[in-house]
Amino acid sequence: MRACQIAGLSRAAYYKRSVLAFERDAEVIDALNAIVTLDGRWGFWKCFARLRLDGRCWNKKRVHRVYSDMGLNMPRRCRKRLLGRSRQPLDLTNAPNCCWALDFMHDTLYCGRRFRTLNVIDEANRERLAIEIGTSIPSMRLIRVLSRLIDCYGAPNAIRLDNGPELVSQMFTEWAASKSIAIRYIQPGKPEYFYRTL
Structure with missing residues (x-):
């Protein structure tokens, strides 16, 4: 007792058994x-609001600490920023084989499997030059079709063309x-250009 008085430490704190964090926050962990x-x-605030609606009145700092220790923090989704490209007018050529238009379309089979089509047309006479169908059309296959x-x-x-990943590779x-x-490249916000040339 005298040693605790000299150190300025209460006897209750000295003899108190330390509790591990996961034991102390077991209720919060189970609820999360x-x-x-x-x-x-769900993010933190949605989880915290759900806990409050369930009648759990834990402090938000404690809940956030446990939420972070559990590794539930997820990175925010941000839009992929495209490279700045100069705007080009959407003019049509009169002579054939001067400018081709490229676009991808996708659909689903009855079995639920998705497939894509690569459509190539001539802007002048609106002739469909090719329609390539496949479950995956990477850059190499796109180059093969255009070479043909x-x-x-x-x-x-x-x-x-637009800003698809295969087309900007x-x-x-x-x-x-x-x-x-x-x-x-088509202007931003003009995806209907390809279909207006059909």
């Missing part, structure tokens, strides 16, 4: 696990540069 199993995409069309019709002066842009084909 129950909420997360219902919907794993170039062997048949000749290389166009330009290709108009380094492999595709280098291939277009090697064939001296200009790439014209």
